[in-house]
Amino acid sequence: MITSPSTLSWKEKYKIDVARIDLEHKLFLRLINSFKMAMNKGRSDDTLRRIIDEIEKYASFHFASEENLMVAINYPEYEEHSWRHKELLETLMQKKQSISGFENFHQFLVEWFIEHTTVEDIRIKHFVDDYNIDVKEFCYDIQEDTL
Numbered sequence: 557m558i559t560s561p562s563t564l565s566w567k568e569k570y571k572i573d574v575a576r577i578d579l580e581h582k583l584f585l586r587l588i589n590s591f592k593m594a595m596n597k598g599r600s601d602d603t604l605r606r607i608i609d610e611i612e613k614y615a616s617f618h619f620a621s622e623e624n625l626m627v628a629i630n631y632p633e634y635e636e637h638s639w640r641h642k643e644l645l646e647t648l649m650q651k652k653q654s655i656s657g658f659e660n661f662h663q664f665l666v667e668w669f670i671e672h673t674t675v676e677d678i679r680i681k682h683f684v685d686d687y688n689i690d691v692k693e694f695c696y697d698i699q700e701d702t703l
């Protein structure tokens with residue numbers, strides 16, 4: 557049996573320095589971890605599928621949020637980036653329907669999260685830095701450091 561890595565911890569390299577997006581990414585990561593923890597505890601397939609539904613819905617919300625940010629700052633790679641989001645949502649739906657093992661699914665989520673955050677999302681940070689765009693307004697008024 558292939559064992560996937562245990563829960564994923566937050567790393568500096570995932571940060572894009574837009575408070576709202578960093579917070580949503582932290583929650584995304586927590587959600588992926590909750591799926592892994594439910595697997596480790598031997599939760600039923602039905603419970604695991606429910607968490608997958610939650611991940612899918614959260615991903616959809618988060619992508620809309622990130623896309624709204626991109627539009628607001630006139631991000632030039634909006635089209636390509638949104639296409640990647642659409643692609644993930646489609647893959648999530650397909651994988652959910654023809655699931656070949658929860659371990660594989662978890663591994664897919666972990667790899668996707670790391671890859672997308674450090675390759676695609678980081679480009680938003682570079683754009684914001686290069687053009688000195690003020691992104692302070694893109695935050696939630698909650699205690700982010702408690703997460």
Ligand SMILES: [Fe+2]
Pocket residue numbers: 622637641672676677
């Ligand atoms: Fe993204």
